[in-house]
Amino acid sequence: MKAMCLEKKNFIWQDVPDPVRHGRFDVKIAVKACALNRADLMQRQGIYAPPEGWPLWPGLECAGIVLEAPPNGRFRPGDRVCALLGGGGYAQEVVVPEGMVMPMPKGFEFAEAAGVPEVYATAYLNLKLVGEIKKGETFFINGGEGGLGIAAIQLAKHIFGAKVVAQVASDANGAFCREVGADVTVNRFTDDLVSVLAANPPNVAIDPVGGPLMGKCIATMPYRGRWISLASMAGPETVLDVNLLWRKNLRVIGSTLRSRTPEEKAEILAGLVRDVWPAFEARRFAPFIHKVLPIAEVAEAHAILERGENRGKVVLAL
Numbered sequence: 001m002k003a004m005c006l007e008k009k010n011f012i013w014q015d016v017p018d019p020v021r022h023g024r025f026d027v028k029i030a031v032k033a034c035a036l037n038r039a040d041l042m043q044r045q046g047i048y049a050p051p052e053g054w055p056l057w058p059g060l061e062c063a064g065i066v067l068e069a070p071p072n073g074r075f076r077p078g079d080r081v082c083a084l085l086g087g088g089g090y091a092q093e094v095v096v097p098e099g100m101v102m103p104m105p106k107g108f109e110f111a112e113a114a115g116v117p118e119v120y121a122t123a124y125l126n127l128k129l130v131g132e133i134k135k136g137e138t139f140f141i142n143g144g145e146g147g148l149g150i151a152a153i154q155l156a157k158h159i160f161g162a163k164v165v166a167q168v169a170s171d172a173n174g175a176f177c178r179e180v181g182a183d184v185t186v187n188r189f190t191d192d193l194v195s196v197l198a199a200n201p202p203n204v205a206i207d208p209v210g211g212p213l214m215g216k217c218i219a220t221m222p223y224r225g226r227w228i229s230l231a232s233m234a235g236p237e238t239v240l241d242v243n244l245l246w247r248k249n250l251r252v253i254g255s256t257l258r259s260r261t262p263e264e265k266a267e268i269l270a271g272l273v274r275d276v277w278p279a280f281e282a283r284r285f286a287p288f289i290h291k292v293l294p295i296a297e298v299a300e301a302h303a304i305l306e307r308g309e310n311r312g313k314v315v316l317a318l
Contacts, residue, residue, distance in 0.1 A: 003057045003091035004298055009044055011298050016055075018093065021068055024262060025053070025095040027075060027083075028068040033114035033292070034059045034089035036301055036314045037147070038208075038231070039258065043087075044302065050087030051258065059089020060258070063104060063113035073098050080104040084117040084265055086258065090295065092318060099266025102273050105280035115147060115287035115313035116280075121265070122230070122257045123151040123206070124272045127160060130255050131204040131226045135161035140202035140217075142209040145173040147287070147313040148230075150180055152206055154285045157181035159275060165200050167193055167209075169308060176311055180288070194220060201225070209233050215240035218252060226251045288312030 003016045021028055040058040042048035050056060063082040069075040075098065084100045104113040127133045139156040143149045144166025156162040158181060166182040168174045174185030186196045193213060197220040205227045207214065211234025218227050218240055225248065244250055257265070279285060290310040293301050294317055301314050 001092040003055065003088070004059075004295060005057045006044060009046075013296065016057075016091070019055075019088075019091075019095040021095050024097045026070050026073070027066060027081075027098050027101050028093060028095045029062065029064040029081060029083060029101070030067050030093055031062045031089065031091060031318050032064040032110040033318065034062040034295075034316050035114040035118065035147070036305055036316070037061070037118050038233075038305060041302060041305055054086035055088030055091065055094070057088060057090050059087060059091065059094075060085050061114060061117035062089040062094060063108075063110040063116075064094075066101075067093070070098065075101060075103075080110075080113075082113040082117050084121055084257075084269060090298065090316065097262045097266070099262055100269060102269055103277075105277050107281060107283070108286075111289055111292045111315045111317060112287055114315050115289055117269070118257070119147040119151040119313070120155070120276060120287075121268050121272055122148055123155050124276065125257055125268050126206050126228045126230070126255055127152065127155055127204065128271065128275075129268065130228055130253055131206070133160050133162055133204045136163075137203035138163045138165065138200055140165045140167075140197060140200075140205040140207075142167050142205070142207040144168050144177040144180075144182055144185065145311045147310075148206075148208065149177070150288050150312050153177060153181045155276065157183075158279060158284055162204070163200070165196065165202060173311065181285075193217060204228070206230060210238065211235040212238055214238040218250065219244055221248065221250055224249050224251075226253060228253045228255050230255060290314050292317050294318075 066079040139162040164182045165184040167186045201222045208231040210232030215238040290312045
């Protein structure tokens with residue numbers, strides 16, 4: 001088969017050995033579409049290696065058709081599925097633990113389904129399992145217009161019944177996020193985020209941005225607030241009055257999906273299918289696909305994310 005490999009940060013579509021089912025990697029999928037994530041950009045830069053046992057080329061989520069599966073398992077050859085991966089999605093085929101495979105939501109196309117596993121599992125994990133969000137609480141997402149941001153807004157609003165505050169990069173993106181479900185939006189370049197959060201104190205926050213402003217934002221949280229840090233795109237340093245942690249009983253939590261065990265991921269995905277698939281299939285909401293490109297144009301797909309142009313997911317078609 002062929003895969004989109006990396007050589008000195010350049011992509012090369014080249015022959016690699018066909019994947020073979022082995023051990024817990026027991027479902028083989030013909031990939032029809034795979035979606036991009038910012039972790040792919042980090043892997044291309046050499047700072048985000050795939051977990052042990054996964055292919056070296058990027059790709060954290062895909063959709064396709066089952067080629068081979070355990071005889072007594074949940075899937076059969078020919079089933080249309082989407083899957084969460086530790087890596088290797090930029091390829092014609094992939095082998096995956098069965099627990100990391102989900103049926104495609106009814107009515108979804110491959111490109112749409114490819115945009116589900118990573119961002120919706122990350123949003124679900126951090127809203128429900130880590131953040132323990134409750135109906136009527138206020139939720140803040142830092143970066144509402146991206147794939148994760150849109151998934152987090154949709155789940156927080158339509159599944160968990162929260163008020164949603166989203167920081168965005170433009171007024172146009174703010175209007176877009178309000179259409180998705182945000183109640184309040186903040187322009188990172190023209191608005192005062194700390195003042196907006198002080199007026200709308202978040203019980204739960206998902207923050208892939210970090211940076212100098214993070215400490216002041218945490219200070220706006222109410223008693224028992226939960227600030228969940230996923231990355232530090234604005235920088236790794238901030239100043240935080242740690243007295244607030246015990247005075248308000250706050251929690252500052254670091255969280256990643258990729259480093260979790262296959263068993264943990266299987267539990268997360270089972271909950272996602274149980275709680276979110278009915279809303280997908282009823283078309284209460286769906287992934288927002290910014291653009292679909294052929295896999296040969298992977299460099300341009302990465303450039304779209306690097307330039308911050310995307311609202312929602314960028315997908316590669318095979």
